[in-house]
């Protein structure tokens with residue numbers, strides 16, 4: 001017979017169960033519905049990415065992990081078309097990588113110009129304000145983009161140290177052209193931040209050629225990986241500004257002078273990297289390299305065009321002018337008399353298809369349809385169009 005342990009080893013009794021005792025052992029294993037994620041993100045993770053995610057863990061300083069980190073960085077440089085030394089996945093979602101750009105290069109009182117043409121431009125403005133930048137904002141109606149002339153005159157007027165633009169505005173479906181913007185920023189001696197959350201892995205993007213100094217993205221859209229490891233890159237020009245700061249970066253977790261040492265030659269411990277998320281993003285980036293960027297961009301464009309044609313055949317109106325439409329995210333106007341949320345709910349409940357409702361100013365006015373990464377496939381477009389046709393008819397819509 002096993003003797004009772006001495007009192008000092010006895011396990012304390014749980015005094016407050018916090019879960020109904022009858023349910024405690026009957027909570028079953030987790031199960032989730034098989035959704036097709038055609039909204040603004042996340043997109044479905046590629047099956048190979050999910051497999052990588054479930055590989056056995058090693059320690060975050062294990063030589064095998066350190067070697068894998070180098071591969072992640074090389075693959076990420078390819079996806080972003082950059083040679084930037086500091087090119088890493090930030091541990092966190094896109095907003096953490098977004099915050100990392102501002103936290104590292106903005107000092108209190110410095111002028112930061114934000115070109116806002118939607119919800120995420122507004123978020124940049126809010127973040128810059130929290131880092132006590134002197135924030136100046138130029139705005140465009142949601143669905144439109146800035147011209148080079150408009151950006152030049154704003155730079156001339158505000159003379160910022162940093163300018164931030166959203167390349168792919170997920171709230172509107174508009175793609176802000178960035179060619180030439182980096183040259184403008186150099187002329188005005190300011191750094192350029194680009195939000196590439198909805199463009200990386202789906203839309204042509206050339207970080208070095210376009211003179212982007214800081215860019216950030218996410219894992220859960222064009223990379224078809226779960227959320228949690230968010231690409232970040234920083235040019236030497238931006239790093240120089242960071243190195244010359246008189247004080248510390250006011251955010252310990254995102255300070256690239258520290259995080260950069262973990263991802264740099266030193267591999268010095270900073271925080272415990274989310275091991276499996278890094279496996280996952282490595283696989284997602286490997287799949288991009290295997291497909292080839294040009295092929296991938298072409299595939300996204302072709303499937304988006306198939307969708308646009310199908311939506312117009314249903315008599316629906318697309319919100320963004322064709323020239324500036326994102327292939328990864330389409331905004332389509334809700335027809336008069338149709339309850340936007342009832343349509344998205346029915347698509348989800350009856351067909352397991354998720355599309356997004358409008359956000360901010362476009363709430364109730366548009367739906368947002370994402371064709372990102374692994375999900376950008378013709379069969380998904382055809383399936384969605386067929387389901388939407390039925391759901392719209394049930395909602396009383398006649399073309």
Ligand SMILES: Cc1ncc(COP(=O)(O)O)c(C=O)c1O
Nearest residue numbers: 093094095120168170195197218
């Ligand atoms: C353009 C843009 N920027 C930033 C973010 C924030 O990313 P996350 O939700 O991963 O924090 C998003 C998220 O959808 C986005 O679409």
